[in-house]
Amino acid sequence: MDMNEKQIIEVLDSPEKALKLNEDRLDAVTQAAIGLYGATANPELVEKLLLLYRHYVTRIHPAQRFRNYQTAVDLVLAGKSGVHALMPFICCDPARTVASPAALDYVVLAPANDENATTGALELLDLYDRGSLANGPAVLAGMVMTGDRRILTLLESHCRALSCDEVEILIKCRGSLLTLAVIEFYLEWLEALDCREDCDIFAAVAAGFANLAIGSTDGSVYDIERVIPSTPDNAVRILNQWSLSDYA
Known part of the structure; x- marks a missing residue:
């Protein structure tokens, strides 16, 4: 119509x-x-x-x-x-399957401000902090799945403050590339948790870490940096690459 x-x-x-x-x-x-x-x-x-x-x-x-x-x-x-x-x-949108990819696309497509590649991510974190998102954990997950260290650094405190139910939402979101930055993000998160006092959250984060490889399309681990703002022809810079067996 x-x-x-x-x-x-x-x-x-x-x-x-x-x-x-x-x-x-x-x-x-x-x-x-x-x-x-x-x-x-x-x-x-x-x-x-x-x-x-x-x-x-x-x-x-x-x-x-x-x-x-x-x-x-x-x-x-x-x-x-x-x-x-x-x-x-x-x-x-309360649906994880909508909010999460939309957040990922927003942070990589948003125009950079004064060459600051994290402008879009900072805007979404401000909305998160103000309680303006229907599914905040899904939006955080979309930003995690950028696999870009510059963005992941901003997310550490927000993700570690999530409840167990919210972590369960976040870990269901996986990208098509298995990235080194996301692997390290999960490992450092696990190291910061007390597996006895935070057992439920520890188990959820561990499950998310274990499931990272499921979304991998080619069995490789990539160290990447997003081109921000991205274009169809220029979206990701691959800094390094390993097979899963070599990385492990």
């Missing part, structure tokens, strides 16, 4: 209209509203869009929301939308 800007604004300005839409039309108008915000960066749309998305997640299946997130990322990569278009998925 094609919608013009006026029709999108009408729904954003009148939340009760969204309540009357069927699922297909709600999906279409929400995707169109995200596209409009991505293209215009109009600050007046932010709160209205987040309100719409909070209603949207109560009615639309996570699989469809994930597809819309992928569409939003494709528009960012094509230069047709700003990375801020990912914010509804990061801030308002």
